[in-house]
Amino acid sequence: VPIRSRSTLDLGGVTTRIRFVDSISGAVNGEQALFVCDEHTVRYVPHGGETVVLSSGEANKSWDSVSLILEKALERRLGRDDRFVGVGGGVVCDTAAFAASVYMRGARLTLAPTTLLAMVDAALGGKTGIDFHDAKNLVGTFYPAEEVQICLATLCTLSGREYLSGIAEGLKHAFLGEESLYSMFRNERTAVLAREPRCLERIVAGSIEVKGSIVEADPKEGGIRAHLNLGHTFAHALESVTGFCTYTHGEAVAWGIGRASRLGVALGITDRRYAASVIALLADYGYPVSGVRFDADRFLEYMKADKKRKAGEIRFVVQERFGVTRTVTADESAVRSVLFDDSAVE
Numbered sequence: 001v002p003i004r005s006r007s008t009l010d011l012g013g014v015t016t017r018i019r020f021v022d023s024i025s026g027a028v029n030g031e032q033a034l035f036v037c038d039e040h041t042v043r044y045v046p047h048g049g050e051t052v053v054l055s056s057g058e059a060n061k062s063w064d065s066v067s068l069i070l071e072k073a074l075e076r077r078l079g080r081d082d083r084f085v086g087v088g089g090g091v092v093c094d095t096a097a098f099a100a101s102v103y104m105r106g107a108r109l110t111l112a113p114t115t116l117l118a119m120v121d122a123a124l125g126g127k128t129g130i131d132f133h134d135a136k137n138l139v140g141t142f143y144p145a146e147e148v149q150i151c152l153a154t155l156c157t158l159s160g161r162e163y164l165s166g167i168a169e170g171l172k173h174a175f176l177g178e179e180s181l182y183s184m185f186r187n188e189r190t191a192v193l194a195r196e197p198r199c200l201e202r203i204v205a206g207s208i209e210v211k212g213s214i215v216e217a218d219p220k221e222g223g224i225r226a227h228l229n230l231g232h233t234f235a236h237a238l239e240s241v242t243g244f245c246t247y248t249h250g251e252a253v254a255w256g257i258g259r260a261s262r263l264g265v266a267l268g269i270t271d272r273r274y275a276a277s278v279i280a281l282l283a284d285y286g287y288p289v290s291g292v293r294f295d296a297d298r299f300l301e302y303m304k305a306d307k308k309r310k311a312g313e314i315r316f317v318v319q320e321r322f323g324v325t326r327t328v329t330a331d332e333s334a335v336r337s338v339l340f341d342d343s344a345v346e
């Protein structure tokens with residue numbers, strides 16, 4: 001069953017147009033465009049485009065990169081009716097979008113995500129930002145792109161590990177309630193891993209549908225948008241305690257969804273058989289759902305410091321079953337009890 005994807009996203013009065021394209025394009029109607037990319041994605045910038053090439057990697061989601069972009073924009077005399085075009089993964093998209101949002105109080109913005117993670121997540125929803133003093137996304141704005149261009153062909157140069165990192169967010173969207181995506185992940189693993197175009201299209205379109213409807217309903221994260229954090233309270237703490245260099249974001253999220261499933265079972269919320277099937281599916285895709293070890297005390301410290309905590313309690317997103325998701329608080333001992341528990345859930 002083909003998944004029909006929305007072609008627009010309405011966020012707090014701003015409409016983002018989403019287009020599947022064969023190649024990335026830039027300026028429209030005589031505007032100037034400034035492309036922002038990194039050394040791995042510069043090949044996808046249209047020939048002759050004015051370009052800022054950042055160095056790749058999370059360390060470059062920084063003031064220095066923003067400064068480079070703004071300098072170039074100023075040098076080219078871009079006005080606020082001209083366009084910034086971010087061509088790259090989440091690092092480039094977040095940084096370019098942040099720069100666009102502050103340049104002359106807001107220039108036009110197109111995002112052309114080139115990693116699966118950025119197509120299904122980072123380029124959608126209006127969050128921009130950079131890291132500051134070792135804190136991820138500490139400085140940022142809310143600034144939805146006018147346009148998101150999705151060129152699936154760019155995914156063919158992505159490394160296997162980065163591809164799987166994006167698949168984890170696609171799986172998360174499926175668990176949140178996209179039935180046909182869930183069954184494709186379960187029944188067509190080989191085709192998914194082989195990046196068959198029809199699978200790519202369904203993963204991206206299905207994710208746009210799920211993330212799109214959630215962020216439209218709750219643009220500023222007052223309620224239901226928190227569901228998109230399924231697995232993320234665990235994931236962020238794992239990424240922090242392992243210094244952001246052991247696991248990709250997707251690996252951490254997959255581990256986190258597994259741990260949230262176990263926590264849900266421990267709290268008497270999650271259906272055991274559903275939790276077991278989620279964990280088995282994540283393991284099938286090769287994610288580290290068991291055997292992950294670290295300093296539990298430091299992990300808990302990071303978890304408590306997470307900016308999503310409310311009034312001193314740690315909040316988690318758990319599922320009762322497929323498509324039924326809620327936010328709960330849990331005490332430290334419940335979290336500790338599931339951290340290293342690799343026993344069978346059923």
Ligand SMILES: NC(=O)c1ccc[n+]([C@@H]2O[C@H](COP(=O)([O-])OP(=O)(O)OC[C@H]3O[C@@H](n4cnc5c(N)ncnc54)[C@H](O)[C@@H]3O)[C@@H](O)[C@H]2O)c1
Pocket residue numbers: 038039040041056057058061088089090091092094114115116117118121122123124125126127128136137154155156157158159162165249
């Ligand atoms: N704004 C949001 O709502 C949001 C949501 C999720 C994640 N993020 C952010 O996204 C970032 C992670 O994004 P990511 O996983 O895309 O990582 P990334 O941007 O670091 O890209 C991963 C690597 O793949 C390379 N790359 C990108 N596209 C490629 C292609 N087509 N072919 C070959 N190589 C390519 C990059 O150069 C980089 O080396 C994090 O900073 C995270 O905070 C933001």
